[in-house]
Amino acid sequence: MAKIPFKVSARTARLIGRENIASSKGAIIELVKNAYDADSSLCIVYFSSDSLYIIDAGEGMTQNIIINHWMTIGTNNKETDYFTKTGRVKAGAKGIGRFALDKLGAQCEMVTKFNENIHTDLNEHGEKSNYNAYHWNVNWDDFEGEFKTIDKVEADLIGYEELNYKDYIKDNINNQKIHEIINNNDFTSGTVLQISNLRDNWEDYFIEQLYSDLEVLIPPKEQGNFQLYLFSKNNVNKYGEVLGSVCDDYDYKLVAKADENQNVSIKIFRNEYDLETINPKLFEYELFQKESYTKSDFERGYWEISTSFGELLPGFKKIDTDNILSQIGAFDFTFYFMKRTYMTPDLEKFFYNKFNSNERKDWLNKFGGIKIFRDEFRVRPYGEVKDSAFDWLRLGARKATSPAPTSHPSGSWKVEPDNVAGAINITRISNLNFQDKSSREGLQENEVFKVFQNIILKIIAKFEEDRAKIARQMWLFYENVNMDAKNRKQADELAKKILEEDSKNSYQTNNNSHNTDSEKVILAKSLRDKEEEIEKLEDEQKMLRGMASSGIVVASFAHELGNLKDILNARVDDLKGLLLDKAPASLFFGTPDFLNPYVLLEEMKAQDNKLQNWLNFSLASAKKDKRKRKKIYIKNYLTSIESSWNTILMNRFISLSIECNSLDDIDMRVFEIDLDSIFNNLIVNSIDSFMVQKNNSNRIIEIKQSDNDKEIIFDYFDNGIGLSEDITNHQDIFEPLYTTKRNRHTGEEIGTGLGMWLVKTIMKEYDGSVKLLYPKNNGFGIRLSFIKRYKKGEV
Template identity: 60%
Template structure:
C-alpha cells in the first residue's frame, strides 16, 4: 500500500484571507490583535491615501527570523493555542493561526518590518498575494521574500514612513526597542473618510472601557490629519437602569439591579406606604441604596431544561459577566409627572446609543465581532426586537409583559478562552459557532434580562395606579364643582333649594358612575386579552367540528383496515411462511405495528370528536361519579399503554354539579396530560398512579387530584406562576426553547374561577403533583 500526501492549492490562501474574512474592517481588527498578543502597549493605524497604503504598527515583542519561518509562514499554526498567556499575563486573542491572511483581504502587497526584543538582527518580510493566483499552482510553489538588517532603529524608520505630525508625536512617546510595522499597499478598498470613520467607530468598542489604559489604540488618516487620534471607549453613566450579573462555575448567578430612572425626592411619601412597597426591593430604603441584589441558578433561570438536558449543557457554559444598560430615548411631560422620571438630554442619549448601543461580546477583554455592531444584521443577535413584537405591552400594563427593545440598550458580556471552552470562533472571524451551548447561553442571558424588565414593569404599574388614585378625585372634584356652580345658578333662578339639592345628588351619582366605568374599562381590557388567547384555541375546535363527519368515518376505517389486510394477505401468503423472516421484513409484524399506530390515531380522534359535541357546551347537572367513570373509560387505552393506574373515589354517588361538561373536560384533560408528560420524564421505573378524591361539605365540593410523577420542576421558585398565561417549563432538549403552550394550568385556573371556585396546590409526601379544586355549593343541583 502506497501512502500519498495531500497537496494544497495556492488558491487556499486566497480563500482563507480574501474570501473567508468577512470584511476589511474585520481584517484590520485581526491584525490589531496580533499587536495585542505581542504585549504591545499600543497599536497605531495609519491610512496614507496618496501612497495607496495602510500601516499597522505596534511596539510589541517583534519576531525573529526563526519565528517567521516556523510560525508566521505556517498556515493554521497552533502556537497561540498551546501558549495561551503572553509574558505580561495577557490571554492571547488569536488562536486559529490564520489571522495573518487578513493582509490579503486589505491589499495585494505587504511588507513587514519587525525587530525582536533584545536582538540586534531585524527582519523584512515581503509578499505579493497575486502570486497565489493561477491554475494548477500548489502552495509550496509560492514563496515570500525574507531579508535581515543589522541594528535597525525602528522608531526612526517609522517616523520616516509616517508624515502625519500627530501620529509622529504618538510614536515619540514609546521606545520602540522592539515591534512590528505592517505596510499594506495596492489597497483593495477605497479608504475615503466615510470608511475610515467606520473603522474608528468599530475600534472604539474593540475592548471594554475599563481596559483602555492597558492597550491604547490610535488611528490617523493622511486625508484628514486633524480628525482622528486616540480611540477611547465610552463609559455609560447616563442610564435609566443598569444590570450587572456574574455567573460562577457552579452555575450560580448574582444579579444586581441599579435604578437611576426615578427622581426619588419627587416621589410622595404616600407611595412607599402602599402594600407593594412594604416588601423588598420596593421599600424606600431599597430606593435610597440605589440598587438591589438577587441570586439565581441556571436551572431557575431556564426552569425545566435541566430535566430534559442529557448533554449537561449548563456545566459547559462556564463563568461570565454581563453588564446591561437600559436608556429611554425620550419622554413626555405627562410621563415625567406620572412616573417621577429623572430629566435627561434626549439628543445626547440618542447620539450615544447610535454609536455605542447594542450588546457586545468580549473574550478576554477583546471584542468578538459582529455582536451588537450598529447597522449589522447581528446588532440584535439576542432577538430582542422579535421578542418585543410578540409582547408590545407598555411598562405600566396591569398584567405585565413589558420587554426591552434593541434600540434602547447597550452592554457587554465578558467571557474567556479558558473559562468558556465551548465558545469557539467561526473560521470567518465573524462571531462564535452556533452550537447548542451557545444557544442555551443566549436564553440564559434573556432570562437574566427579564429580572430588570419585571422590576421596571412592577414599578411603572404601581406608579400609574398611585397617580390615578392621587389625582383622579381631584379631576372629578373640579368637574363636580363646575357642575355644582351650574346647578346653583339654575337653583337661584328657579328659587327652589329642593330642586338644587336633587340635582346635586344626581351629580354625585354621575361621579360614582364615572369611577365605576373606568374600573370596568380595565376589566374589559384584561378580558379582551384573555379572549384573544381563547379565540385562537377555539379555531382548532371549529376546524375539528367542521370535519367531524369525515373524521368519524376515518375512525371507523382505522378500526377495521388492519384485519382486512391480514385476511387478504393470508389468502396469498400464510403467516407460517414468515416464521424465520426478520421482523423488519415480516409483513404480519409490520401490520401489527400499523395497528398500534391506528389505535393511537383512533384515540386522538375520539378525544377530538367528543370535545366537539354540542351537548357538552350546555350547562347542565352533572353527576360526578358518572362523569369520572366516563372520563376513565375515554382515557383507558392511553393509560393502559403507558402503564398508568387511574383511580377515583366520590363520597356520594348522587353528588352533582351544575356546569358545562366541556369545562370539566378542559380542567381534567389538562391535568391528566401534564401527569402523563411527568411520567414520561421519569428515569426510574416506578409504579405510575393517578388518584382523584371527591369530597363534599355543607359549603363546597372539593376535588383533590394527585399523581406520583416528577411533580413541579424544582427550578420554579414561585409555584403560583404555573397559573399564569403562557408560562411553561417544557423545553426542547436540544435548543432549550419553550415547547409547551403555557395554557393548560392557566385554563384550569380560569375555568374554576368562572364558577367562583378556587384552586390550591398540594404537595404530596412522596413527591409527585397535587392540586385541590373547590366549587361552592351554589353550582350543585337545586
C-alpha cells in the same frame, strides 16, 4: 503500496484564508489583535495617500517565528499556548490572521524588530545570528497561477544587523502625531506592516466607519491596558486615540456575574426615578413594604439577588442530558436601559429623572446594542449598529409578542432593543465551547450558545420585572391622586361610545330623542377633534423644539463667534507682514506650491473667507429683531437674501436672479425669520439638487415677485434635477420627515424631511397658499401666495 502526499494549490490556500476574513474592517481588526497578542501596549492604524500601516510596540519576531509561525498557514500555537508573556489571553486562534493582509492589499512589507530580552534569534544551523530585525515582503498575486502549489510561493526575507526601530518608523512615516506617540512610548521592539495596492477605496466616509467600529472593539475599562490610535493623512486633525464611552446616563443598570459552578449574582441599579419628587405616600403601598422596594432601597439606589442557571431556566436541569449548563462557564454581563425620550406627563406619573434626549439618542445610535467581548476584544457582529445581528437576542420579536406598556396589570412589559446597551465578557479559558466561526464573524451557534442566549434573556427579565412592578404601582397612585385625569379619560371613552352609537343609529326616527342625541354627537365630535388637534400640535412642537436647538446654540455663542469673525478679517495679512520681514516672497521663487508659505497663506485666506461668510450668514439668522413681527419691504428683503447667499452660491457656480414686478415698493407685516425659513430652505434644496446633477450646465435660481388685487406672489425656480421621478404624489414633499436625500454609499436617508414641511406650515399660518410649478427646463418651481391683508396698513 506507495504513500503519496496531498498537495494544495496556492490559490486554494489563499482563498481559505482570504475568504474567511469577512470584510476589510474585520481584516484590520484581526491585525490589531495580533498587536495585542504581541504584548504591545498600543497599536497605530495609519492611512497614507496610497498605503495602510499597522504599527505596534510588541515583542517582534525572530527568523524562526516568521518561518514556523507567521509563514505557516493555520498554526495552532495560540490554541495550545493561551497566554502572552505578560499574562494576556491571546485574542487570535485559527492561524489565518495574516491573510487579512491579502484582504486589504496586493502587496505587503513587514519590518519587525524582536525584543532581545525575550527572544534569541537562531540561524538555520541553530546558531545565534547577528541580526536584530527582519524585513519581510510578499506579493499576494504570486499565489495565482495554473498548477502552482503552496510550497512554490515564496516571500522575501532580509535580516538587519542593527536597526533602530523608532528611527525607522519616523523616517518612513511623515506624521507629527505618530512621531509624538513614538517619542513618548517604548519602541525598542515591535512590528510595522505596510499594505500597498489597496483593494478598497478608503474614502473618509469608510475611515470614519472603521473608527466607529474600533471605538467598540475594546471594553472601555480595558483601555488603560491597550491603547489604539487611528490617523489619516487626508484628515490630519480628525482622528486620534480611539476611546470608547462609559455609560453613566442610564435609567437602569444591571451587573450579573456567573461563576464556574453556575451561580449568578445580579445587582440592579435604579437611576430612573427622581426621589425628591416622589410623594412619600407612595411608599405606603403594599409593594413598597417588601424587601428591595422600600424607601431605603430606593435611596441606596440598587438591590441584589443571588440565583443560578437552574433557577433562571427552571425545569431545564432535568432534561439537560448533555450537561449543557456546565459547558457554559463563567461570564459577566453589564446591561444598560435608557429611554430615548419621555412625555412630559410621564414625569409626573412615573417620577422620572429629566435627561437630554438628544445626547441619549446620539449615544445609543453609536454605542447601543448588547455586545460580546472575549479576552478584552469584541466578537463581531453581535450588537453592531445597523447590522442584522444588532438584535441577536431577538428582543424585538420578544417585544412584539408582548407589547404591553410598563404599567400594564399583567406585568409583562418587555424592553425594546433600541433602548439598551451592554457588554458580555467571556474568555477562551472559561468558555471553551464558544468557538469562532471560521469567518471570524460571530460564534458557532451550537446548543451551548443557544442556552447561553436564554440565560442572558432571563437575567434581563429580572430588570423588566422590577421596572414593571414599580411602574404599575406608580400608575395606580397617580390614578388615585388625579381624579380629574381619570374623569377626562372617562369623557373620552364616553365620546367614543356616543359616536359609535350615532353611526349605528343614523336613521333614528324619534325627533326628541334625535335632537338630544344630536347634541351629544356634536359634543362628542368636538371633543374628538380637539384631542386630535392637540396631539397634532404636540407632535409639531416636538419637531420644532428639536430644530430650535441648533439655533439656540448659535445664538448663545453669537458674541464669541462675532469676535472670531473679526479676527478672520486680518490674521492672514498680519502673518504675511511678519513673514515678509524675515523671508521675502522672492526667496521662494520656483519652490513647489505645497512648500511655499505664501501660497499656503493664500489658501488659508480663502478658507478664512468661506468661514467668515458662514459666520455672517449664521449670525444674521440669529438676530433677535428677526423674531419680531415688523414691516418688511419686499425689494429690500429680496436684496438682503441675495447679499447673504452671494458668496456661498458663487463658490458653487450658482447664479441668483431676483425680479420684482410690483409697481409699488410693497411691504408686508410679517416675522422676518419666517421669510428666511422659506427662502433659505428652498435655496438649500436647490444647492443639493445642483450638487448631484450630472450635467454641469449653467446653474440658475430665479425669484420673481409680482402682485394682483388680492395676492402678493413669489415664484421660485431653479434648473436643477427637479422632483425625483420616484415620487408618485408630489404633494408628499410637504409631509413632515419626507425626504429623498440619501447617502450615496448606503442609501440611508440623510435629509431632515422638514424643509418643505416648514415652508407649507409657515404659509398656512399666514393664510397663504403653496403651489408646485413645473418649468419647461425640468427644474423645480413653486409659487408662494400671500393674501393682501398683510399689505401695508391692513394688518
